[in-house]
Amino acid sequence: MEKKLLTDLLVNSNVMIPSLLLDNYYSLGLNERECMLLIHVHAFISHGNYFPTPNELSERMSCTPAECAETLRYLIQKGYLAMDQSKDNNIYSEAYTLLPLWEKLVSHHYQNEVSNESHEQETALYTIFENEFGRPLSPIECETLTMWIDQDQHSSELIKAALRESVISGKLNFRYIDRILFDWKKNSVKTLEQAKAHGEKIRQRFNQKPSQQERKKKPAITFPMYNWLEK
Known part of the structure; x- marks a missing residue:
């Protein structure tokens, strides 16, 4: 009977502790004492004591x-x-509130999710580039690719589009791809649709018929007509 009573107390008197706190308190900047004290404050609040004293916590x-x-x-x-x-x-x-802690946990978890997603995208880009180049990327090339993502804030879609442009142009090298990305950033190109419109604008400008006087001065120049964004 006493064992059953004790079991019931353990089951029915639980305090819910977020697993996010247990998994991330150290990376959040807390040590074991600080985390345990916060857990005790949480337990007191859960049982209706919103302002436990240092003496109560010390016990x-x-x-x-x-x-x-x-x-x-x-x-x-x-x-x-x-x-x-x-x-x-x-x-x-007066009452303690753990809302700042929960907000920190949510923000920390979100940043980790974004970081993991960014890492996965970066890994996928490495694989795509190595497949196109037919070899492992050099350390400098890896650093350049990381710079495009982290510093220049180019999306993976734009980087892949610039890679396709270099393949179609027959200029498969990082310097050429960097020039494409630089031109897009200079012209505030951030999406594939904007890149497509920008490319069409450039082609229209270059393929305009020159005046009769200009034709006498220099030979006509033809430019390739392709829509690489739809490849």
Whole structure:
């Protein structure tokens, strides 16, 4: 009977601790004591005590009330914990809130997701370039590709489009691709549609018929007509 009662207490008195906190507290800048104190604050709040004292926290931890108080101050200063003040019938009350911690966790998780997605795109680009070049990329070429993504903020779609342009032009080298990307950035080209319109504009300008006087001065020049964006 006592065992069943204890089991029921364990099952029904649980405090939900986000796995994101357990998985990421260290990368978020927290050590074990700070994380455990936040968990205890969360437990107190879950059971209706919104402002546990350092003494109450110390009873559950292996640190003194003074150490708990110092850790609480640090967590508030660093933006992991906040205090809310309210007034009811001219009586002021204070309460801890873990909203700053949850916001940090969500932001950290989102940044990791974006970073992982960016890494996957970068890896895919390496594979595409190596397949087109028929060889592994050199360290300088890898650095250039990373620079296009991280510093110049070119999308993977535009980089692949510039690669296709270099293949069709018969100028498969990083310098030529970099010139294409530089020209697009200079002209605020950020999408495939804009690149297509920009290319058509250039071709129309170059294929305009010269005047009779210009034809006498220089021979006519023809330019290839292809729409590489639709390849």
